[in-house]
Amino acid sequence: MKITQLSCFIENRPGRLHAACMALAARGVNIRTLSLADTAEFGILRLIVADPEAGKAALEAAGYTVRLTDVIAVEVPDDAGGLARVLAETDAAGLNIEYMYAFSTAVGRNAVVIIRFSDPDRAVAELSRHSISIVKPVTLLER
Known part of the structure; x- marks a missing residue:
């Protein structure tokens, strides 16, 4: 069975990871696991959350680019x-x-x-x- 993961593009600068987590918390979206891979200027935050659609909406509302992947x-x-x-x-x-x-x-x-x-x-x-x-x-x- 496939699981839906959020892939979120995030700037590599102080506070951006915290802001993304706060956006999810404010909507009551629980993170189950995550991975962060970075380059000098941006990263890809990959998350498995309890409600992928709500997580995507929360991050997009906070200004992040998000994609759902299997x-x-x-x-x-x-x-x-x-x-x-x-x-x-x-x-x-x-x-x-x-x-x-x-x-x-x-x-x-x-x-x-x-x-x-x-x-x-x-x-x-x-x-x-x-x-x-x-x-x-x-x-x-x-x-």
């Missing part, structure tokens, strides 16, 4: 080689990964890796075929 959340064993085993399957299937980021809720439990594939629909089919656990959106977004 990503896949995959459970990965939290042990040495856990990610490598999953990536072996994606490589064998010829899946192209554009970027990824991860989080874990507790040491020793499964981590969750957010992956942007160039072909998300094919990725879901291939991962499922290889019994790789895909996190359902409702599970990721629950409190």
